[in-house]
Amino acid sequence: MKQEELKKVKDYKYGFTTDIESIRAPKGLNEEVIKFISKIKKEPKWMLDWRMKAFNRLKNIKEPNWQKPKYPKINYQNLYYYSAPKSAKDKPKSLDEVDPKLIETYKKLGIPLKEQEKLAGVAVDAVFDSVSVATTFKDKLTEKGIIFCPISEAIQKHPDLVKKYLGSVIPITDHYFATLNSAVFTDGSFVYIPEGVRCPMELSTYFRINASETGQFERTLIIADKGSYVSYLEGCTAPMRDENQLHAANVELVALDDAEIKYSTVQNWYPGDKDGKGGIYNFVTKRGICRGKNSKISWTQVETGSAITWKYPSCILQGDNSVGEFYSIAITNNHQKADTGTKMIHRGKNTKSKIISKGISAGKADNTYRGLVDISKKASNSRNYTQCDSLLMGNKCGAHTVPYIKNKNSSSTVEHEATTSKINEEQLYYCNQRGLNQEEAVGLIVNGFCKEVLQQLPMEFAVEAQKLVGISLEGSVG
Amino acid sequence: MLEIKNLKASINNRTILKGLNLSIKPGEVHAIMGPNGSGKSTLANVLSGKNGYEISGELNFQGESLKEIPVEERAQKGIFLAFQYPLEIPGVNTNNFLKTSLNSILKAKGNKELDTLSFLKLVKEKSLELGIDEKILSRQLNVGFSGGEKKKNEILQMKILNPSFSILDETDSGLDIDALKVIANGVNSSRDKKKSFLVITHYQRLLDYIKPDFVHILSDGKIVKTGCSELAEELEKTGYKNLN
Numbered sequence: 001m002k003q004e005e006l007k008k009v010k011d012y013k014y015g016f017t018t019d020i021e022s023i024r025a026p027k028g029l030n031e032e033v034i035k036f037i038s039k040i041k042k043e044p045k046w047m048l049d050w051r052m053k054a055f056n057r058l059k060n061i062k063e064p065n066w067q068k069p070k071y072p073k074i075n076y077q078n079l080y081y082y083s084a085p086k087s088a089k090d091k092p093k094s095l096d097e098v099d100p101k102l103i104e105t106y107k108k109l110g111i112p113l114k115e116q117e118k119l120a121g122v123a124v125d126a127v128f129d130s131v132s133v134a135t136t137f138k139d140k141l142t143e144k145g146i147i148f149c150p151i152s153e154a155i156q157k158h159p160d161l162v163k164k165y166l167g168s169v170i171p172i173t174d175h176y177f178a179t180l181n182s183a184v185f186t187d188g189s190f191v192y193i194p195e196g197v198r199c200p201m202e203l204s205t206y207f208r209i210n211a212s213e214t215g216q217f218e219r220t221l222i223i224a225d226k227g228s229y230v231s232y233l234e235g236c237t238a239p240m241r242d243e244n245q246l247h248a249a250n251v252e253l254v255a256l257d258d259a260e261i262k263y264s265t266v267q268n269w270y271p272g273d274k275d276g277k278g279g280i281y282n283f284v285t286k287r288g289i290c291r292g293k294n295s296k297i298s299w300t301q302v303e304t305g306s307a308i309t310w311k312y313p314s315c316i317l318q319g320d321n322s323v324g325e326f327y328s329i330a331i332t333n334n335h336q337k338a339d340t341g342t343k344m345i346h347r348g349k350n351t352k353s354k355i356i357s358k359g360i361s362a363g364k365a366d367n368t369y370r371g372l373v374d375i376s377k378k379a380s381n382s383r384n385y386t387q388c389d390s391l392l393m394g395n396k397c398g399a400h401t402v403p404y405i406k407n408k409n410s411s412s413t414v415e416h417e418a419t420t421s422k423i424n425e426e427q428l429y430y431c432n433q434r435g436l437n438q439e440e441a442v443g444l445i446v447n448g449f450c451k452e453v454l455q456q457l458p459m460e461f462a463v464e465a466q467k468l469v470g471i472s473l474e475g476s477v478g
Numbered sequence: 479m480l481e482i483k484n485l486k487a488s489i490n491n492r493t494i495l496k497g498l499n500l501s502i503k504p505g506e507v508h509a510i511m512g513p514n515g516s517g518k519s520t521l522a523n524v525l526s527g528k529n530g531y532e533i534s535g536e537l538n539f540q541g542e543s544l545k546e547i548p549v550e551e552r553a554q555k556g557i558f559l560a561f562q563y564p565l566e567i568p569g570v571n572t573n574n575f576l577k578t579s580l581n582s583i584l585k586a587k588g589n590k591e592l593d594t595l596s597f598l599k600l601v602k603e604k605s606l607e608l609g610i611d612e613k614i615l616s617r618q619l620n621v622g623f624s625g626g627e628k629k630k631n632e633i634l635q636m637k638i639l640n641p642s643f644s645i646l647d648e649t650d651s652g653l654d655i656d657a658l659k660v661i662a663n664g665v666n667s668s669r670d671k672k673k674s675f676l677v678i679t680h681y682q683r684l685l686d687y688i689k690p691d692f693v694h695i696l697s698d699g700k701i702v703k704t705g706c707s708e709l710a711e712e713l714e715k716t717g718y719k720n721l722n
Contacts, residue, residue, distance in 0.1 A: 430565040432549035433526050433558075434579035434635070435586065444578065448569030448618070 025082035037082045041152045054172040054182035063176045068368045069308045069337030081184045147192040151219050154190035169252040169289045177248040178285045185219035193228040202458050204233040218249035224259035231262040249284045257292030264457055266465050269305035276335025279307025286313035290322030298325040300456040302465045304472040314343035317351035324353040327453040331472045332365030341371035346379040355386040358450045361397035362476035368400040375407045382412040390420040391449050393476050443470030479504050479674045483536035487524045494520040496699035505671040510678045512696035513718040518678045522647040526559040527552045554586035558641035560632040562648045567619040575619050604637040608664055626657040633664035645676045650684040662687030682714040
């Protein structure tokens with residue numbers, strides 16, 4: 001390895017690739033490629049028709065361009081839309097049958113599956129590139145009637161559920177990237193929690209991007225039936241690449257009467273190098289609907305990676321008394337850009353939403369909070385509380401807060417608080433004087449700033465996330 | 479312990495310390511008094527290694543020059559500064575901060591780090607000894623603390639980190655008599671043959687409780703007079719104006 005390459009690998013801990021041979025669809029976006037994906041997934045005709053509907057729609061719409069971070073035009077004909085590890089063709093029945101190279105990769109990432117099985121109850125549906133290669137803890141979940149599987153499997157085995165809910169929260173006509181995903185999505189997770197069941201463990205999926213120039217189009221659908229509860233964790237790391245990689249996932253959550261879904265994300269994709277070269281475009285559509293009364297959806301995100309993060313995990317509060325929450329930490333360093341926030345759409349009576357957003361900018365990065373609180377005429381006695389705090393490090397970065405508030409109901413209230421502050425040299429000096437080095441001091445202060453959000457993360461993630469917060473800002477203070 | 483020879487320090491092209499000499503031996507308590515702007519806090523900052531100062535002259539601690547050593551390493555070597563204005567750090571639990579701090583110092587010395595249980599035991603013991611309500615330790619670091627609580631918290635940190643050389647930068651300013659006694663007690667109970675203290679103050683009042691071995695008068699960046707504790711009493715009567 002050349003000296004320069006070695007240095008790059010050192011810069012980004014998770015920057016490596018494995019040389020597992022990939023099956024690929026030819027480059028480009030066309031009917032043939034979509035048919036190829038559908039065929040290789042052994043999909044029924046209705047699924048292919050659904051994809052085609054999205055593809056035809058896509059021809060007539062354009063990418064949105066109202067966001068703050070601009071990016072070079074993406075040539076959609078120059079991307080691969082399907083890529084799978086070869087060994088996945090003969091589906092492994094247990095971990096022992098999984099390609100040892102894959103296991104090795106996970107180990108480098110600090111995700112030893114074997115150990116995780118034994119560890120405190122985390123079921124892992126591991127997505128490597130586009131195909132799920134290992135699923136654990138299945139039996140325990142099956143016992144309770146919980147379905148947790150790759151969505152490609154759900155399409156075959158649980159077509160009624162998929163037909164009923166897929167695209168019910170994010171319609172295929174929603175916007176360019178959601179439509180694109182609907183046409184070409186490769187895999188992702190499917191979760192169904194039956195009526196009255198409390199999922200006995202945190203469900204977790206690790207997404208990774210590996211093959212070069214592969215658009216990653218994950219699709220996740222989580223349904224919590226009446227009176228059920230589930231907590232889902234999603235964590236991401238990716239190997240470094242010079243070319244920008246597009247990631248346009250769709251995540252749909254459906255909560256019926258009295259159900260609760262907690263969705264947590266730690267996103268640490270390759271952010272590009274110090275000069276802003278490379279890095280992932282993270283253009284994700286995440287939306288949940290509280291369809292039933294007294295239901296609740298809570299999003300927690302820690303966004304530290306990607307060259308551009310552009311996402312608004314949202315809640316449609318349709319059921320009376322339903323609750324939506326959004327807790328977010330977005331860290332941008334060097335040349336990273338983020339335009340993220342949420343939409344809280346109040347439709348039912350007595351609906352409540354809470355938004356806590358912590359944005360941290362360092363280097364030459366730019367960080368925007370953009371959020372919508374929309375309370376309709378019928379949503380009487382509804383409430384929203386929004387708090388947006390920005391922390392700046394150095395004098396070359398930017399922080400912006402763009403709240404949109406629409407309240408059409410006089411009995412409902414909306415509160416918005418925002419602060420912007422700079423990391424204080426005196427605070428750093430104080431910490432240094434107590435024996436902490438610069439990085440420990442920054443980590444401590446920033447973790448303090450983010451505390452309200454970090455507290456929302458499940459234990460399994462909290463420690464990792466705290467470390468990540470420190471790592472992401474390494475070298476950002478002179 | 480500490481040897482300072484012809485120390486000059488300037489910041490933003492303004493010279494504050496103009497050739498300061500000071501020698502502190504193990505076990506000694508030195509007090510520095512002086513009018514506003516004489517360079518007392520600058521001396522505290524320079525000893526702790528704060529950035530932004532141009533330094534010349536000799537600055538040796540335990541036989542080693544401090545000049546190239548950053549703030550955190552000086553702290554790890556046993557230099558502690560009780561801040562005149564302790565900083566607020568929102569969201570950071572005081573206990574947690576103190577534990578991180580103690581363990582990084584223990585680690586740097588090659589000692590075993592304390593687990594949470596032994597740490598809490600130590601905290602309980604020290605706060606009881608000082609008569610400080612340990613409840614302040616479960617709050618966010620200095621956030622919403624009263625002036626007295628902040629200063630007491632500094633002294634509690636000093637007790638727990640157990641440094642060999644402590645600088646108290648006007649720790650007595652703005653304190654009532656009870657809080658003053660807590661601070662003095664913190665110093666007096668720590669005094670032994672190995673530990674040294676540099677107590678910076680405006681008022682003789684604190685020195686009624688902490689009996690220094692030496693009192694130095696700092697004026698215009700230099701030590702102009704050195705004596706024993708009677709010097710402080712004299713100063714109280716005559717004021718700084720009649721120094722020369």
